[in-house]
Amino acid sequence: MMQVLSSKSGANTKECPSPGKLIVLTGPSGVGKGTLLRSLLQRHPELYYSVSATTRSPRPGEVDGKDYYFISRSKFEQLVAAGKFLEWAEFAGNYYGTPSEPVIDQICSGKLVVLEIELEGARQIRRSFPSALSIFILPPSFNELEKRIRSRGQDSQEAIARRLQRAQEEINAANEFDIQIVNDDFETALNSIEAVLFG
Numbered sequence: 001m002m003q004v005l006s007s008k009s010g011a012n013t014k015e016c017p018s019p020g021k022l023i024v025l026t027g028p029s030g031v032g033k034g035t036l037l038r039s040l041l042q043r044h045p046e047l048y049y050s051v052s053a054t055t056r057s058p059r060p061g062e063v064d065g066k067d068y069y070f071i072s073r074s075k076f077e078q079l080v081a082a083g084k085f086l087e088w089a090e091f092a093g094n095y096y097g098t099p100s101e102p103v104i105d106q107i108c109s110g111k112l113v114v115l116e117i118e119l120e121g122a123r124q125i126r127r128s129f130p131s132a133l134s135i136f137i138l139p140p141s142f143n144e145l146e147k148r149i150r151s152r153g154q155d156s157q158e159a160i161a162r163r164l165q166r167a168q169e170e171i172n173a174a175n176e177f178d179i180q181i182v183n184d185d186f187e188t189a190l191n192s193i194e195a196v197l198f199g
């Protein structure tokens with residue numbers, strides 16, 4: 001039987017004989033989403049990680065095209081106007097967005113596609129792709145979250161303050177998502193995500 005992968009708006013509708021699945025990983029900055037995802041990708045190279053576009057400057061060690069596509073605000077706005085993003089949001093003073101085409105193509109080819117995105121984008125995906133599976137990563141406590149953001153040592157004081165300001169609001173929204181996982185012990189959290197994705 002033919003199945004159709006479609007967004008509610010129809011904007012990303014495409015016929016796919018055997019679509020994969022869209023997974024959304026969200027949670028406050030510093031909770032460990034990126035670290036969990038990197039380990040998950042090492043264990044499961046068959047997963048497709050969607051590389052986002054952002055107007056934020058690269059952190060030391062970040063690679064264009066691998067961690068993010070680092071682009072200017074004007075380029076980002078052009079892409080928004082051209083409808084090239086599946087979702088996008090402004091976070092801590094910068095734009096972030098998921099390029100539509102590769103995600104749709106990969107899902108259509110049967111892949112499990114993972115987005116690692118903030119709250120507003122995750123909400124947009126839930127609205128437009130109700131069949132997506134959403135996972136919210138929680139910190140063991142707010143103090144521990146603050147420690148992790150600070151100890152990562154890669155953001156300015158201002159960027160840290162903006163992330164912490166937003167974090168409580170994000171945590172309060174955890175129950176909107178399908179599954180909540182606390183990232184206290186790293187291996188335990190990683191195993192829980194694996195169990196959700198692969199049974």
Ligand SMILES: Nc1nc2c(ncn2[C@@H]2O[C@H](COP(=O)(O)OP(=O)(O)O)[C@@H](O)[C@H]2O)c(=O)[nH]1
Binds near residue numbers: 052087099116
């Ligand atoms: N909506 C949306 N959020 C994104 C996207 N890519 C990354 N983010 C989120 O933007 C937030 C800031 O990311 P980043 O600047 O890398 O900082 P970090 O989370 O503190 O490491 C995080 O919550 C990311 O999950 C995207 O394509 N769309």
Ligand SMILES: Nc1ncnc2c1ncn2[C@@H]1O[C@H](COP(=O)(O)OP(=O)(O)O)[C@@H](O)[C@H]1O
Binds near residue numbers: 027029031034152
């Ligand atoms: N379970 C954990 N226990 C302690 N530290 C952790 C854990 N998971 C991640 N971290 C650390 O917390 C910091 C923030 O993690 P990161 O993956 O960058 O978060 P996010 O992508 O959610 O912003 C990093 O220094 C990372 O090594």
